[in-house]
Amino acid sequence: MLFRRSQQRILKINMAYDVTWYPFKDKPDADSCWALHTGPDGRVYVAACAESAPGGVVALTRYKRETDSVEYLFDLDTKVDDPRDNGRATQCKIHYSFAPSASDGIMYMATHLSGPPIDLPAYSPWNFWHNKERCFRGAALLAFDTKNDQVLWSDTLIPKEGCRCLLLDEERSLLYALSYPRDHFIIYDLKKRTSRDVGRIGSVNSQALFSDKKHRIWTTDDYGHLVRYDPERGRLDRSPFVLPHTGPVQNGWHSVFYDVVASPERDCVYAVTWNGGAHLMRIWPNEGEWGRVEDLGTVTPPHDLTVPENFYVDHCGGLTFAADGMLYFAASHWEGEFPSNSDAINHVDGPDSPRRVEGVVYRMDPRTLKREKIAQLRRPDASSHYVSRGAVDKHGDLFFGHVGRTPVGFFKVAMPDDRRKKDAHLPLRTWG
């Protein structure tokens, strides 16, 4: 059967969790929030990205609990001497590239490309690679001291390329990154402030890295294989198997990581792929030669397999462990035929007006693997199904970054009191 209608009823949710929407009101060109992360201070930092408008730049913001509002810290171009009007591709976003350091209170962040130069309607990293005036200067790496809100230093992490995702190995003072568009695996030594290019992985950029207890760094290749960098070997190795994917049409291609979160015990990770009909999975990296992968099933409704999945509509992200030891994540949900992109992004009149695709927050018990829908993400003016990253602040509340209608923003999902604890953000997630 080509078309498989969802058997699920939409959104009969007991809303014990209050959801609040925080648009980037002071940054009207913010069209995406690709990075949202808890800092070493337990506060939530959010990237207000502007990747579509000519000359758009990312602003670093933070959720301010005292006023229950968005606090704007700085426009990033001003901190790295790469002004938005210089004719280059701009420092337009931070893309899964926050990496907090618990020991010294520094939040590392790296920028990504695609924002057009101020005097052009579009940017192509392939087309402008050799153009000295237009080419993106490179992913900027900033060390932001959260204790006194100062940028301590900055550097170019990857010349001419963006940083798709970032990871900190605090013990070894190393940052790991994936470059875009060339998909190279980069190691940055924080003590020497030098970088090393280990090599290319493929063409489809993985969206996440994770590390294990042996300081090995994991990601994925184009064909859904796990890719692992072992510092002892100094090489990138690939798993002999491919990650779970949706049959009958997929074969593992494009089953790259979208989001990965470590369990509180740090013995396994939960991951979701960046693919249509994405699968949630649990990976035990320290078991056997290549770890053990458990397929936890799909997270979005099935759909007509004669239509390519729209990656904006069919989406899952925001994997986060909260103080109650449960995994939370957000996934898009629809009923009936697969919604179109315009369905998903169209303006709606008010929070209660119907919409074709919804952003649903799930809570999963790692012991039983049972999932329940616990909240619906609703911004008043548009669909809110696309969540990039999630985080828990030190008070135990959940936050989700959103990509959608301009201006975007983020959600706070207030946790019930019995599911909070002090310093709920610990242990810190050290990759974006």
Add this chain to the structure above:
Amino acid sequence: MQKRKFYDPNQPGAKALRDSIVHGAAITEGTMVAFPTCFPNVTEAVRADESFIRAMDITADGIVYAGTSGYASHILVGMFHGITGMVFDLGVAEGATECAAVCCGQQSIVAAVNGPSGARLVRRPLQPLPFDLIQEWHMWRVPFQYTDLGLSAGRVLHAVTDLGRATVIGVTESSLFTFEIETGTLRTVSEIPCSGRLARGSGGNIFGRDGAEHLWKFDPRSQQLTRKAVPLPKGEWSSAPLLWARDEADGQGALYLADARGTLFRFHEKTGFGSALATIPLSPIGAMAVTFDGRIFASAGDGIARMFCVQPSTGKISDLGVAVSVIERRRYGYCFGDAVVGRDGEIIFGENDDLGHLWLYFPKIIRPAV
């Protein structure tokens, strides 16, 4: 720094400009097919960090041989015509991490490799055509035979065959040598400092770099080496690796040579070098080949190379954009290390990158003027 003015993305012409920026980036003429270093769905590809392809050759009937570099050096055969469609890893050259050249003989191939085991020649019989790679196949590996070039020779830099494909003529950092393919006889012709790649001229002589401003000439038939036989044309040769391409179809066996700036010169044994034909706007040139109608196709530029087409008769250069494959494999092609002309005039590029593929480029067929 010049400040630029805001571009209104809603202004007339914005869509066309946006489309030209985005869609003008990838190959704009012809079709590229990235073929993995395996028999798809049957065998594993070569490890990503052992698959930098910088050396290729092709037999008279269109079977492609390639050597890889990286943590190990593999010798590959690629078959793309008839009921084939595979790359077969013929094996790892023991103790080698770099393949500098692959030469197809009448019955065997010879690869010139470097690595911890020193500079060596690796020989094995040509791979026979398989029965039918749709239904059933019967392939196995044949052991390599190794010939050491000697520790004092330094790295082997390049090698080509003579006209009859009976002899390999090669250079190390310090010598010119010959190797009889079927007997395995190695002979040092001369102890001379060498650099760059070799080429076989229209008359069957072999040419190699001789100092900063000349080429030497070696006649494989008489075994005679002539020093400073041909002056290089005016160009940037100091760091040029001497990248050659042969026009197999013009009936004269002309060669093209690129200098370090990407300037192309035509060379013929009888007439020597002509004046500069054209300058490809990016350098270095990684790979270059000439199809049957005389068009030169080259991959040039660091980091993300672009493909160029040069029409020698007019000197016109077309920038074809970045190599992209959407058939067989979905892949961007950023760096190429060698190229050969296929059976039907297609160009086969060796990808000099992690997870290198063999890229078949089918050039655009020129619409005749009405």
